Amino acid sequence: MKQETKCVHKGTYHDPNTGGVNTPVFTSSAFEYLDRDTVCYPRYFNTPNQKAVTEKICSLEGAQAGILFSSGMASISTAIISFVRPGEHIIMLEELYGGTYAFATDMFNRLNIKCSFVKSSLEEIKSAVIAETKIIVFETPTNPLLGILDIEQIARFAKEKGILTIVDNTFATPINQTPLKLGVDIVVHSGTKYLGGHSDLCCGVAVGSKEHIESIHKVSCYFGGSLNAMSAYLLERSLKTLALRVDRQAENALKIAKFLDTHKAISRVNYPGLPGHRNYQTARKQMDKYGGILSFELNENYIDTATFLSRLSIIRAAVSLGGVESIICSPAKTSHAVMTPKEREKAGILDNLMRLSVGIENHQDLTEEIKQALSG
Numbered sequence: 001m002k003q004e005t006k007c008v009h010k011g012t013y014h015d016p017n018t019g020g021v022n023t024p025v026f027t028s029s030a031f032e033y034l035d036r037d038t039v040c041y042p043r044y045f046n047t048p049n050q051k052a053v054t055e056k057i058c059s060l061e062g063a064q065a066g067i068l069f070s071s072g073m074a075s076i077s078t079a080i081i082s083f084v085r086p087g088e089h090i091i092m093l094e095e096l097y098g099g100t101y102a103f104a105t106d107m108f109n110r111l112n113i114k115c116s117f118v119k120s121s122l123e124e125i126k127s128a129v130i131a132e133t134k135i136i137v138f139e140t141p142t143n144p145l146l147g148i149l150d151i152e153q154i155a156r157f158a159k160e161k162g163i164l165t166i167v168d169n170t171f172a173t174p175i176n177q178t179p180l181k182l183g184v185d186i187v188v189h190s191g192t193k194y195l196g197g198h199s200d201l202c203c204g205v206a207v208g209s210k211e212h213i214e215s216i217h218k219v220s221c222y223f224g225g226s227l228n229a230m231s232a233y234l235l236e237r238s239l240k241t242l243a244l245r246v247d248r249q250a251e252n253a254l255k256i257a258k259f260l261d262t263h264k265a266i267s268r269v270n271y272p273g274l275p276g277h278r279n280y281q282t283a284r285k286q287m288d289k290y291g292g293i294l295s296f297e298l299n300e301n302y303i304d305t306a307t308f309l310s311r312l313s314i315i316r317a318a319v320s321l322g323g324v325e326s327i328i329c330s331p332a333k334t335s336h337a338v339m340t341p342k343e344r345e346k347a348g349i350l351d352n353l354m355r356l357s358v359g360i361e362n363h364q365d366l367t368e369e370i371k372q373a374l375s376g
């Protein structure tokens with residue numbers, strides 16, 4: 001089965017009583033236990049709606065098993081904590097999602113877990129390894145600079161050293177990239193973004209081998225970040241159009257990136273689908289399309305950030321990403337506001353940087369709007 005078909009069909013629970021073609025919403029939090037192999041309970045992550053949507057995502061990512069969470073951060077923090085003990089060491093990118101960065105800088109200190117933040121390259125990751133290194137956590141494309149790391153190379157290196165790899169695949173989605181097939185151990189998502197896709201859900205997921213997911217499952221039951229039946233059902237419904245949405249978003253994003261690339265009011269465009277992108281060859285190798293996110297720096301000799309944002313109307317200035325509607329934000333003021341200005345400067349996240357999450361609208365409407373907003 002190809003991805004588009006899996007989006008529609010995998011995991012669906014067919015109700016024998018009604019013959020309905022969709023999974024029903026099973027609202028129970030209490031389930032009978034006599035004569036059953038497993039006890040069903042929302043915080044055990046095994047209710048029918050949780051299982052249906054997890055199975056769909058596992059099939060899309062090529063995973064043996066998975067766990068559905070109530071947010072992306074629940075999936076990321078729980079997955080990491082499941083594999084590390086006091087005194088051990090983790091390698092993370094400087095450019096990780098702001099919430100993951102904040103989690104690491106605050107919680108790891110309290111738990112006496114050591115952590116190195118490195119620039120987004122295999123060489124930097126290699127040189128940060130010490131005897132206690134247990135996990136490498138990375139994202140590709142990175143947020144918000146859209147850097148690309150070679151997943152296969154990092155996974156191979158980590159495997160040789162006996163280090164676990166966790167990849168946040170939120171930006172690419174399994175439609176554009178499947179890290180498990182490139183040797184990574186665990187994939188996590190903020191389902192709030194593309195998987196949910198309509199800016200009306202908060203959820204997350206972790207997928208991998210049966211063995212790894214069993215380890216995460218144990219800790220998940222303590223932390224309890226489970227998703228309710230209604231949201232699980234909505235996520236299942238959303239995923240049926242994932243391939244359609246993500247394909248259109250990537251096509252739109254490429255067109256907008258090309259347009260911005262030649263505009264005099266833009267000093268820099270970050271999009272892995274542009275042949276001039278610093279990691280274009282790696283992106284081509286491991287991605288199908290290049291995703292719906294791009295970022296760009298406004299040339300402030302021509303236009304300032306506030307004027308530019310005030311002239312947009314279809315594209316709204318809002319946080320989050322991955323929805324059917326186009327959304328723009330200034331990472332320095334939103335997703336990366338928790339970093340100090342010095343940390344941001346070190347990571348290359350300048351105040352004039354805009355991150356655009358391209359929706360499924362007509363691309364000409366979007367380009368026209370940006371063009372008039374940039375006009376002098």
Ligand SMILES: *Cc1c(COP(=O)(O)O)cnc(C)c1O
Pocket residue numbers: 071072073074076097099100139143168170171189190191192193202203204
């Ligand atoms: C939004 C996001 C998260 C956090 O997800 P929540 O659902 O908000 O908890 C993690 N990683 C990436 C790349 C994100 O964009």
